Amino acid sequence: MMNDMERLHNLKYFALDMDGTIYLGQKLLPGALDFLQYLKDSGRKHLFLTNNSSKHKHSYVEKLQKLGINATDKEVMTSGEATALYLQAHNMKQVYLLGTPDLEDEFRQHGLTLTCDKPACVVLGFDQTLTYAKLTEACHLLREGVPFIATHPDI
Structure with a gap:
């Protein structure tokens, strides 16, 4: 039986909420960049998600980029797009x-x-x-x- 750390290590894809998880308002949360770098270094993929349908996905890509995260349209999904x-x-x-x-x-x-x-x-x-x-x-x-x-x- 796998423990929690083994399960986490075996995950290959991460769904990441943005507001309150990656950033809060206009501030990147501590550890967010380190975690994203860990995912990249370990060959794991991720998708940024939001339940806010008021903005186009391009707005979120721009916001992430301004916060220092090299995000693309393929890495962001809004509830509107879903x-x-x-x-x-x-x-x-x-x-x-x-x-x-x-x-x-x-x-x-x-x-x-x-x-x-x-x-x-x-x-x-x-x-x-x-x-x-x-x-x-x-x-x-x-x-x-x-x-x-x-x-x-x-x-």
């Missing part, structure tokens, strides 16, 4: 989206069409641009039975 990939996989290409312009761009880049005319689902992301009109339309669609998907359940 939702877009889910919608693609389930052939839900027509979407009514409550989200920021960055999230709208993320969805379009994944081939999704943003519409209020017969969408396959209503998607709720973190939305700093939420208006009464957007909320009213979403409620109308939901009452008609259109499926509801949230990019993350942030209670």
Whole structure:
């Protein structure tokens, strides 16, 4: 039976939350760079994750780079991108989206069409641009039975 250190040593891929794990606000957390260097030196891969869907993945790549982490687009995934990939996989290409312009761009880049005319689902992301009109339309669609998907359940 393996102990915890042996299990950790055998891991080849790490999913790393960013905010509060790698950085806090605009400050890199102590040990983060050392840990990332250890992963690189030991041939392990990692993926940076965030449940914040308000920004495009490129924003997170830029932030990580400004903090001294040489991150690429392939190493970052947002909950918005994960939702877009889910919608693609389930052939839900027509979407009514409550989200920021960055999230709208993320969805379009994944081939999704943003519409209020017969969408396959209503998607709720973190939305700093939420208006009464957007909320009213979403409620109308939901009452008609259109499926509801949230990019993350942030209670």
